[in-house]
Amino acid sequence: MKKASEAFSELEFNTLLERLKKLTPEAEKEAHFEPSYKESSFEQISTELKKAKKVALNFIRESDEINSILLSFGDSVHVLEAAELEKIKPYLEDKKLKKLTFDSKPLIFALRFDEIRLAGVSFDVQLGAYLLQPTRTNYTASDLGFRYLKLYIGEGQDSFRQAIIDCYLAYHLEEPLTKKLTEGKLEKVYNELELPLSPVLAAMEYRGIGINKEELKTYSNELAQMINKLEEEIYRLAGEEFNINSPSQLSSILFEKLKLKPVKKTKTGYSTDSTVLAKLINEHPIIENMINYRELAKIKSTYVDALPKMVNPKTKRLHTTFNQTVTATGRLSSSNPNLQNIPIRTDIGKRIRKAFVPARATDLLLVADYSQIELRVLAHLSKDETLTKAFEEHKDVHQATAAEVFGLPVNKVSEEARRKAKAVNFGIVYGISSFGLAQQLQIDAKEAATYIEMYFNRYPKVKSFIDRTVSDAYKKEFVKTLYGRCRQLPELKSNDVRIRNFGERSAINSVIQGSAADIIKQAMINVENALFTDDLMSRMVLQVHDELIFEAMALEKSALSSLVKKQMESAYVLHPSLEVNISTGPNWLEAK
DNA sequence: CGATCACGC
DNA sequence: GCGTGATCG
Numbered sequence: 001m002k003k004a005s006e007a008f009s010e011l012e013f014n015t016l017l018e019r020l021k022k023l024t025p026e027a028e029k030e031a032h033f034e035p036s037y038k039e040s041s042f043e044q045i046s047t048e049l050k051k052a053k054k055v056a057l058n059f060i061r062e063s064d065e066i067n068s069i070l071l072s073f074g075d076s077v078h079v080l081e082a083a084e085l086e087k088i089k090p091y092l093e094d095k096k097l098k099k100l101t102f103d104s105k106p107l108i109f110a111l112r113f114d115e116i117r118l119a120g121v122s123f124d125v126q127l128g129a130y131l132l133q134p135t136r137t138n139y140t141a142s143d144l145g146f147r148y149l150k151l152y153i154g155e156g157q158d159s160f161r162q163a164i165i166d167c168y169l170a171y172h173l174e175e176p177l178t179k180k181l182t183e184g185k186l187e188k189v190y191n192e193l194e195l196p197l198s199p200v201l202a203a204m205e206y207r208g209i210g211i212n213k214e215e216l217k218t219y220s221n222e223l224a225q226m227i228n229k230l231e232e233e234i235y236r237l238a239g240e241e242f243n244i245n246s247p248s249q250l251s252s253i254l255f256e257k258l259k260l261k262p263v264k265k266t267k268t269g270y271s272t273d274s275t276v277l278a279k280l281i282n283e284h285p286i287i288e289n290m291i292n293y294r295e296l297a298k299i300k301s302t303y304v305d306a307l308p309k310m311v312n313p314k315t316k317r318l319h320t321t322f323n324q325t326v327t328a329t330g331r332l333s334s335s336n337p338n339l340q341n342i343p344i345r346t347d348i349g350k351r352i353r354k355a356f357v358p359a360r361a362t363d364l365l366l367v368a369d370y371s372q373i374e375l376r377v378l379a380h381l382s383k384d385e386t387l388t389k390a391f392e393e394h395k396d397v398h399q400a401t402a403a404e405v406f407g408l409p410v411n412k413v414s415e416e417a418r419r420k421a422k423a424v425n426f427g428i429v430y431g432i433s434s435f436g437l438a439q440q441l442q443i444d445a446k447e448a449a450t451y452i453e454m455y456f457n458r459y460p461k462v463k464s465f466i467d468r469t470v471s472d473a474y475k476k477e478f479v480k481t482l483y484g485r486c487r488q489l490p491e492l493k494s495n496d497v498r499i500r501n502f503g504e505r506s507a508i509n510s511v512i513q514g515s516a517a518d519i520i521k522q523a524m525i526n527v528e529n530a531l532f533t534d535d536l537m538s539r540m541v542l543q544v545h546d547e548l549i550f551e552a553m554a555l556e557k558s559a560l561s562s563l564v565k566k567q568m569e570s571a572y573v574l575h576p577s578l579e580v581n582i583s584t585g586p587n588w589l590e591a592k
Numbered sequence: 593c594g595a596t597c598a599c600g601c
Numbered sequence: 602g603c604g605t606g607a608t609c610g
Binding site for chain 1: 603604605608609
Binding site for chain 2: 245247248266267268271272273274294295298299302303331338340341342343344345349374513516544545546547
């Protein structure tokens, strides 16, 4: 039984493991873990606190307000009233006293409201567990307690008990998790990247970004009118009213009533997605209206109407949450609201960006973005001379790729050829399949395959890097990034060729995307430190995968520009080197 | 709550 | 390839 459960753990069949745990007779018999705690005063623990080298820390919070302070020196968890925070403050700010946490960022965030800067966080359960198994979807006390301490902790505890358990685990998971991190050679990425990044993210979240609510209100009304007109026109052309937002209803209108030819199927019926609509554009006038409707409806519901509702009434700003333990590759994600998918491509979408503004009208937004970081990482890892040279000579990389692949002089590269080369470059970074490239370029898979072949002819070391990465991944069942971040690939053991192919593409993508993520994380840490060292007032407020966004004091514009450029470009010594473009403006649209 | 769709890198 | 979120049924 034990063996089976271990096997499941390795394969990360999360739900199966859960079920097994519940069914195990030992689990039934064994007393469920009961956290021991006692209500203490500062005076009662002060002696122990003074001589302690490390302490596990947690809070019981209601939203951002701290209600109780939880401390543990290994055995019982001490519960102190929030009123004692002032007395504990020097210990929290003492970087020599090691703080062990279950999830440090919310703690750092909450303490900012009491003007306490938590220092000396040396262990964070969430970050450690994430680095060990980045493809898990959550890292609950119950899972981690069982996995690393063989404790049976029930799910769905009330928030008081949960906070106690988390504090207990913060203390007792340090040893086993640290050991595993060392075994996996993950100490560097843990200690030098993830752990120091966490307070940087907390600070960015705390600062938030300014948003012009009135601008969005006005826009919402304009969009409502436009959507209304499109709606009427769509009903008229369909000959009836229906729910335009329902893909199934739209499908029956298009493919049954109007007898349009279905382009592709989904699990449940005929697809009506934007690529399908684009192909049907000349078949019926309703299509163009639908395309426009989709875009407007999306922009209105997801951004224009949603964002103003999320403005914090106290700060009047938008505060995203940067999730540090979500992606399989090491990227951050952003939620509530997601500020990493604000529209940019279309004019309609761009107007959203115009509403993102600095706190004071005299300030500026500064955007610093890495130029082609993923392709540069690819050039670095593959050591391909042609690709490396393109960057060293500051060429337009897609144009250069087109010239290579199609055997043209650079000045003879058409828009069309460049577009194709760009798609091939994207495909390479994503772990290409001829099917995917064909779909992207609307060509048949055979033609796509010849493009890939032509590409590999001109960039042979990219080809061998990809082959090496994939065969390595099969051997080890994981891949690693520049900083040693790891991703397990259980898909490569599948008997299903489609799942194995997915695993192969993930292997390539994870190395490239994950290495780029490592670099920008390093840059964020370095930039944040440099801003304080140089005494600048400007602040980093957002990260969008390959770019950093700052609220810049107008007077600091040039100092900030050079600081950010220098720190980002020197975050990692890459060959070809990293290049950063900087622009500024009164809002996010004009700073791009 | 899964499926579909659409936004970003 | 990697995400988050709105909407539907």
